[in-house]
Amino acid sequence: MNAFAERLKSARKMKGWSLQELADNIPVSISKQALHKYESGLMHPTGEVLIALSKALGLRPDYFLRKSIELGPIAFRKKARLGSKEIDSIKEKVKEFLERYLEVEQLLNIQVRFKNPIGNIQIADESEVDHAVLKLISKWNLGHDPIPNVIEMLEENGVRVIAIDAPESFDGLSTFVNDIPVVVISNQFTVERKRFTALHELGHLVLNMDAEIDQERICNLFAGAMLLPDNVLERHLGEKRNNIAIGELVSIKEEFGISVQAAMMRAQFKGIIDKSGVDRFWKTIASNKKEEGLGSFAGSEKSYRFEHLVFRLAAEEVVSMSKAAALAGMKLSDFREKLEAA
Known part of the structure; x- marks a missing residue:
């Protein structure tokens, strides 16, 4: 398959279209069979057809000349209803953005080498997560104050963060392109969810986890500890509680940019609240999982x-x-x- 054929197929997948849907949306008459030949490398389009393809796919003609990249193994968080076409579309959107990003860096002679500060810590069980977090916080000089902008912090430390328009059933993904760590989140998320998801995906990239442990839970614990490190919760809530008011958790949410539910999970993990108190909380929050009317973090999550x-x-x-x-x-x-x- 030639370079143009690969690019055309990627562009079509990015749109989430079949060959017939692409044929139906081109402003000139091109059959599905002809498009198949283009994607198979058996034919090459004329200039007129190339422009028509570019318009239909919402891309500039030079997209088809750009060098492709390959994503490494992907840690993909999704709900079961996310279909294969949607998965392909997300992957192609990520590749297209990264191609532009890496070209910009190359033109400016910028070389960013990522070094994992905690790769030598073996995570065999969840009790070791806080130790890894504290070391990472120290190496990246983050301190224990709230992180103003998680996405920008990750970018400053060599992680490429991409926010894309994606279906609600997409949670996030992480991968490497060559030696560059990449985190992908959805633009539709609340600011608190963007922060937590970005850090969850960072966990997949930097934690050296044993294969048999629940890696999703470990990465959730990692994200919670990054947002509320060390003894921050103890300072806010005390060491032992039978009950925690929703208002207390909202205050933490507004200061630290972590959802009320994630803050409670962190309190449970740290042993601050007992099981009966946790059960009461989940009954209270059950009808408002989106936390509507329960405050919000004042900061923004964007990479500049x-x-x-x-x-x-x-x-x-x-x-x-x-x-x-x-x-x-x-x-x-x-x-x-x-x-x-x-």
Whole structure:
């Protein structure tokens, strides 16, 4: 299969379309059979057809010339109703964004080498999670205050974080591209869920977990400990409680950017609250799992690094304004307006 054929197939999967759906959406007459030949490398489109394909797929023609990347093994969190087409679409969206991101870094001669500070800690059971978290916090100089922006913190430490538009049934994924760790979350998440999910996926990337343990639970414990490290909860709630008011947990949510439910799970794990108190909490929260009306974290979860790098490319005239806009995934007029206003 030639490079164009691979790119066309990836672009179609990114849209979540079948060959027939692509044929139905092209502004010129192209059969499903002809498209199959393009994807098989048996035919190459004319310039007119290439432009038509680009319009139908919402991509610039130079997308089909860009070098492809391959994702490594993926830790994929999803609900059972997430179908194969949706999974393929998510993977292709991740690849397309990373291709642009890595090209921007290459043009600026930026080389980021990720080093896992806790890879030598073997996680055989959940009791070892807090030790790994404390070491990571120390190595990354995070302190024990609330993390203002988890996504930006991860990017500063060599992790690429991608927020994509995805179905509600998608939770998150993590993988490596070469030696670059990648975390993917959904744009639809609340700010608290974005923070927790990003750190859960980080757990998959940095924790050296025994194969037989429940890795999803371990990564949940890891995320909770990163947001509420060491004895933070004890300072807020005390060492032993029979009952914790929802209002106390809302206050923690607003300060530390962790959901009320995740904060309670952390309190249970730390042995602060007994089983009867936990049971009462889950009965209370059962009808409001989305925590509507229960406060929110005032911060935002967004990565600014990629945008800053693309602006730098344009400002230093490393590439044309049009090329910079394409790398940013924006229309030229929108990119120019944002650059001049930045």
